[in-house]
Amino acid sequence: MSSYEFTGKTIKEAVAKACEELRTEEALLDVEVLEESTRGFLGIVGQRDARVRVRKRNILKEVLEAEDTRSSVDTDVEESPPEESLEEAEVPRQSAVSSVDEGEVPENREVGPPPPALGEAKTVLEEILRRMPVEAEVRASMSGDAVYLDIKGDGSGLLIGKKGQTLDALQFLVNKIINKTTPSGSKTEIIVDTENYRMRKTENLREMALKMSEKAKRTLKPVSFNPMPAGERRIVHLILADEREVYTKSYGEGPLRRIIVYPRHGMAGKRRRR
Amino acid sequence: MKELIEYIAKALVDNPDEVSVSEVEGEITSVIELKVAKPDLGKVIGKQGRTARAMRTILSAASTKLKKRAVLEILE
Numbered sequence: 601m602s603s604y605e606f607t608g609k610t611i612k613e614a615v616a617k618a619c620e621e622l623r624t625e626e627a628l629l630d631v632e633v634l635e636e637s638t639r640g641f642l643g644i645v646g647q648r649d650a651r652v653r654v655r656k657r658n659i660l661k662e663v664l665e666a667e668d669t670r671s672s673v674d675t676d677v678e679e680s681p682p683e684e685s686l687e688e689a690e691v692p693r694q695s696a697v698s699s700v701d702e703g704e705v706p707e708n709r710e711v712g713p714p715p716p717a718l719g720e721a722k723t724v725l726e727e728i729l730r731r732m733p734v735e736a737e738v739r740a741s742m743s744g745d746a747v748y749l750d751i752k753g754d755g756s757g758l759l760i761g762k763k764g765q766t767l768d769a770l771q772f773l774v775n776k777i778i779n780k781t782t783p784s785g786s787k788t789e790i791i792v793d794t795e796n797y798r799m800r801k802t803e804n805l806r807e808m809a810l811k812m813s814e815k816a817k818r819t820l821k822p823v824s825f826n827p828m829p830a831g832e833r834r835i836v837h838l839i840l841a842d843e844r845e846v847y848t849k850s851y852g853e854g855p856l857r858r859i860i861v862y863p864r865h866g867m868a869g870k871r872r873r874r
Numbered sequence: 875m876k877e878l879i880e881y882i883a884k885a886l887v888d889n890p891d892e893v894s895v896s897e898v899e900g901e902i903t904s905v906i907e908l909k910v911a912k913p914d915l916g917k918v919i920g921k922q923g924r925t926a927r928a929m930r931t932i933l934s935a936a937s938t939k940l941k942k943r944a945v946l947e948i949l950e
Contacts, residue, residue: 731878732936769928777885
């Protein structure tokens with residue numbers, strides 16, 4: 601069966617293009633990511649489009665199988681509910697497997713007794729949003745030890761901002777305000793989310809991390825990430841922590857701090873990399 | 875937008891009574907001036923200016939929504 605390559609600013613875009621071009625739906629395509637897109641440095645150097653290879657699935661065969669068992673379709677549907685938009689449906693597909701702690705955030709409500717911070721955090725966020733003014737509802741729940749605040753409504757990307765900037769700012773301030781008086785050590789972590797952004801982000805990071813580690817293993821040379829904020833670096837470190845053949849380290853200062861993935865048995869100079 | 879900054883600042887500092895915010899409105903851009911008690915200055919600026927940056931980010935999101943521009947100035 602023939603396969604085609606597509607490029608786009610993001611993987612999603614590339615897949616969308618593929619669907620359009622081949623006049624089909626994403627569900628009917630096997631997608632293989634060849635290259636992640638990178639923003640490059642200051643948007644000038646090293647900008648690269650995402651590349652995907654898609655292959656049409658043998659629909660007829662699958663339909664016949666599905667008729668037989670129904671099961672294969674059912675699992676498929678669970679993974680990417682059809683009513684979701686293309687973007688969202690795509691996330692679980694590419695990196696199905698296990699999830700990191702941050703990834704499982706949304707659906708587990710009310711685990712253990714909610715600490716007083718829960719209501720407080722909810723109020724603070726609502727008050728801030730009300731003054732922005734954004735009309736949205738905040739749903740508070742517990743996710744492990746952290747308070748998870750989900751902003752419902754509005755729908756626009758306004759609250760997420762460029763690369764999640766606004767969402768991070770909201771989260772940072774709510775954390776600051778809530779933990780203002782608490783002594784360090786007993787601080788409550790508060791996660792602010794909307795439209796499942798955090799989970800999507802984690803999934804994207806996971807994909808990228810795994811790809812980078814593959815590359816490091818293949819080339820036996822250190823592979824460098826683009827600079828990212830602390831929280832995202834942490835996720836990448838955690839994801840790659842169980843990989844035996846690579847290890848990760850961060851270098852650089854402030855906003856330029858980046859992760860470098862080293863192959864364990866690589867002969868490339870580790871020292872020089874600083 | 876003034877209320878937004880005022881609320882956040884009051885929530886951050888130890889002396890909320892000494893927070894004062896004024897808005898100087900221009901045609902396109904309005905400047906929001908934030909004044910806090912001296913010991914609280916660090917609280918609204920934050921480590922490496924992180925808190926101030928977060929407030930500015932939220933402010934710019936808010937002003938996008940209102941189709942305006944706003945700048946936050948922290949006065950000493």
